[in-house]
Amino acid sequence: MLDYNSESADYDRTRGGVPRAQAAASALDQLLPARSVILDLATGTGIVAAQLEALGHRVIGFDTSVGMLAHAAGRLPGRVMRADAAALPVTDGSVDVVTAIWLLHLLTDAEPVLTEVARVLRPGGLFLTTVDKHAASHAPQGMSEDSPRADGCARLTAVGARHHLHLAAATSFVGYGQARSGGAEPRYPILGFRLQAGSSG
Ligand SMILES: C[S@@+](CC[C@H](N)C(=O)[O-])C[C@H]1O[C@@H](n2cnc3c(N)ncnc32)[C@H](O)[C@@H]1O
Secondary structure, three states, X not given: OOOHHHHHHHHHXXXXXXXXXXXXHHXXXXXXXXXXXXEEEOOOOOHHHHHHHHOOOEEEEEEOOHHHHHHXXXXXXXXEEEOOOOOOOOOOOOEEEEEEOOOHHHOOOOHHHHHHHHHHEEEEEEEEEXXXXXXXXXXXXXXXXXXXXXXXXXXXXXXHXXXXXXXXXXXXXXXXXXXXXXXXXXXXXXXXXXXXXXXXX
């Protein structure tokens, strides 16, 4: 995984800046109840979270990188915290919405994060996450696009079901600024999983 502490100063500029963040936030917004309170895993610099707030939602951001969180703190004052997405300092069944944009593709196994999401969501709550990021943005050199990925749609759907997280919605956003060598800007899929009502995760 990249060292996001040293990446933090250049992150927004090299990841499509506000246009990419606006596109991601509006795609999420299509699947969200109005004025949701959202727990954003891997919030990074908070650039997507800030756009969600501009759309009327309230966001609490978690990330493991102090460097990324230093930027997020300016965008979500008093509402960022250093925490691993697989070990959240959050009470069971207390959250309506969890988001994770561009997190799961970084992990070797997404299941610990899905387990934790299922624990913190209230029954009926929603988990929105990007899937198949590498396939969308063209596989990096030496990695085949069809090799198993932690954020693979089929795998996430199967793992989610084990934790009572069932596929409920899908959308996508344009990755402005993410085109490679003159190609088209990629479109990144987002899936929505709902925690089965009557489940305690
Ligand atoms: C590609 S950035 C995405 C940031 C933001 N969601 C966005 O779309 O701009 C990935 C972020 O995941 C964070 N991260 C990586 N592993 C994590 C983990 N286990 N728990 C929480 N954050 C993590 C990194 O520090 C980094 O800020």
